Amino acid sequence: MPSANITTAYGVPRPPAEDDGRSIVWFDLDNCVYSKNNEIAPLMKRKIRVFLSHFIQKRYYRDYGLALRGLIRHHQIDPLDYDAKCDASLPLQDILKPRPDLQKLLGQVDRTKFKVWALTNAYKTHAIRVLEYTGIAEYFDGVVSCDYGAEQFSCKPETPYFNEALVAGGQLDPKKCYFVDDSPLNIVAAHALGWGHAIKMVTKIWLDCDPGRDDAIAILLALHMPEVELLGLSSVHGNSSVEHMTYNAVRLLASFGSPSQVASIPVAEGAADPLLVKHISQSSVHGADGLGGVEGLLDRSDPTVAAKLAEASKLNAVLAMADALRNSEDKITLVATGAFTNIALLISMFPALVKEKCTEIVCMGGAEGRGNKSPVAEANVMCDPHAASMVFNFDIKVVICPLNLTHTALFTHDIHTLLLDPTSQTPYSPSNPLPPASTTLRHAISTDLSFFAAAYKKKYNFPAPPCHDALTVAAIAHPELFTGTRYRVDVELNGTHSSGATVVDLWEYKKDSVDQSEDNWGRTGKNVYILESVDVEKFWKDVFLKAVDKADQVCAINKA
Secondary structure (H helix, E strand, C coil): CHHCCCCCCCCCCCEEEEEECCEEEEEEECCCCCCCHCCCCHHHHHHHHCCCHHHHHHHHHHHHCCCHHHHHHHCCCCCHHHHHHCCCCCCCCHCCCHHHHHHHHCCCCCCCCCCEEEECCCCCHHHHHHHHCCHHHHCCCCCCCCCCCCCCCCCCCCCCHHHHHHHHHHHCCCHHHHECEEEEEEEEHHHCCCCEEEEEEEEEEEEEEEECCHHHHHHHHHHHHHHHHEEEEEEEECCCCHHHHHHHHHHHHHHHHCHHHHHHHCCCCCCCCCCCCCCCCCCHHHCCCCCCCCCCCCCCCHHHHHHHHHHHHCCCCHHHHHHHHHHHHCCEEEECCCHHHHHHEEEEEEEEHHHHEEEEEEEEECCCCCCCCCHHHHCHHHHHHHHHHHCCCCCCCCCECCHHCCCCCCCCCCHHHHCCCCCCCCCCCCCCCCCCCCCHHHHHHHHHHHHHHHHHHHHHHCCCCCCCHHHHEEEEEEEECCCCEECCCCCCCCCCCCCCCCCCCCCCHHHCCCCCCCCCCCECCCEEEEEEECHHHHHHHHHHHHHHHHHHHHHHHCCC
């Protein structure tokens, strides 16, 4: 049996295993060696709810890294009984299938240089079952798991757990560890401990957008953040006509992407008008074509842009998104940074497909108590309020990045300086002149955001511009940088002065009429998770600037 080759190490001090000089590749198991499409996590959640209340589960997971540890500490729960009724009762043998792709990948690992270990917060029997049923047990040298039978045990993301893993694996140099996990918290913890290569499992996304200035940065991040894989772009009316939006999407992809990305990522043209209301021009801060004043981008004279634009005009955005969902082995996150018309049409035409293959819908849109297209309405929602209402009420997780958040993360003079010249050592002062751009890419981004800055200063008297859509994409790759709360949110469809407003039930006035079930994301439940804060410095320095660094190495406009 493959399990005979698996050793387990967990929970208690032990002498170091022999260091034979090889590095270690560490794999988390759940949602890493099998797809989220298997729906094991929701099944596990239902079983846990039978065992404990939702409140205790949420609180103890947050405070102890593993809900079980809080239960043991405060409620004398028998952890082995918990395992028997939760993890061990999962019908993994009926759900998991052998993974020839992983067998091939793991079989190609050079065993003279690397060992392969699993690192899981589950009990040892769950780990062994996952490895056996996916057919990859024989490729693992060992498993580090939680010892549910011990009086005290540690788990990811705690430092003792990572240290125990180093000892068990026989490689005490964290720089020689390669770690793959689906949890941002675990990745951050591994990075902080000096693990040389900690990588979050990639999230596949489709970006539906109306490429103006902040959409341009969202596309840049979607192309060059290693935590996401951009499957496609679609255009929608909004910052200008859909024809301009399609052209801008093509230009930005061709200018910012690597040759392989440009060749493989489709662009599809979407809705030209809202579902019911009259089209509203959005060009005030984006220029007439959505990218007014931007310099350095490829244009129609470039053969790649011309060919991609011809292709885009023949592709329908809704059908292209449906094809991407249908053809992906993994679930996809849909991202909407323009009007929600395309997404509303998608969920109307293919509701079952979206529920089956879409993890969540993440949107830039809405505001609580403020607006940027009317006194109380945010532009993307006001542009097509009926579409926004449909999306918010669709029975799937919806996340919004509202103006309340995006207005806290401004593109300031110091970040602008580092964008133009990443080697700059000049002490920060807003009176210092900006340095020249070190590359064509950096010049293009600078002109994009400089125009945005001037427009925001003139219209809103902002000291620097926000970057709404970029934050929306960043929240998918780096949820650890954001906080938020789930609310009941409705869109005002009839108000004389408030059409398009997002009505957020902050104080739960509707509590008696709203289903409080965590599973109900639809019309009768708490339907929207609202992002409320972000680590601004880390967003600009660790996400934005690093994505620019990566784009600098491969983008076409630096080679033109």
